[in-house]
Amino acid sequence: MRQVDLRQRLIRAAEQEIAACGPAKASLRAIARRVGVSHQATAHHFEDRAGLFTALAVEGFELLLSRTRAAVAGVEVGGGRQVTAAGVAYVEFAARQPTMFDVMFRPELLHADDAALCEVRLAHRGLLLDLVGAAQASGWAASVPTEELVTIGWATVHGLAVLQRDAQLTAVPTEADLDPAKLLVVIGRALGALA
Template sequence: MRQADLRQRLLRAAEQEIATSGPAKASLRGIARRVGVSHQATAHHFDDRAGLFTALAVEGFELLLEETVAAIEAVGTEGIASGSQVAASGAAYVAFAMRHPTMFDVMFRPELLHVDDPRLVDVRRLHRELLVQIIATAQAEGWGTAVPTEELATVGWATVHGLAVLQRDAQLVEVMPEIDPGLLQRVARSLDALA
């Protein structure tokens, strides 16, 4: 087995182990067992459990960045002043959380990660910069201009993250079985109104 393939198999097995046992109980031994390799084989790729979880978080942020950029490109520049790209990025965020719940959970659990890992620091910075860029682009067209860009990016992210977690954890089922894409457009309008 090629080392790159083993690394990917370990990451996928980690997702399965976390989904089954929870992040606190997921062990390198259990992950190695899922792949059919020795516990020592994981050491070729990851120093410890936090290293493996950090690699999973990095992969998650990279995928989230790709999906967010694709969502923004899909809506194009039409309606930027109405927050269309803001809403599209929020919809991409919620969709990511629903498709990758285990990865999403690990991404935002600093106690499980090597938070000072340069790859994690860099990809989290890129994610934040993309969010700020989306807000700044909308503001340049007249959306949400009364609130500083960084502040509006933080409030928008917190709102969408909360929706994603509530939806992922089935806390909105009675009220909203699925998050309607129009909801994110309404959230964008609400953020604009706050500004």
């Protein structure tokens, strides 16, 4: 088995183990067992469990970045439409990759100062700043500082993703249409009204 293949297999096994028993119980031994290698084999690729989880988080941010770029490609800038498309991509990513999503935002599980993790987080934030800045240049929420608007938007979309993941959007009966994509359009309009 090639070393690169083993590294990827360990990352996938970590994702499976976390999904099966939660991050607190996902041990390196159990992850290695899923791959069919010794516990010591993980040390060739990861210094510890946090290193393995960090690699999973890096992959998650890279995938989120890629999906966000794809979601906004060809979408009109005006009216915050690209910002809304990015929000939809974020919520969809959380729904499709729930284990990866959870690990990405659990700093106690990761090496938060890992260079690759810091770089990809900054790249994602940079993309959001670019999208919001372009929307503001077209008149959308132009009076709000870009950094603040990105943070408010991210917090709102992240909260929506978590509520959807935890099935809390439908926990309380309501007449409102709580489809996340439609809610993000409403949120986009509300943020745009801040101008």
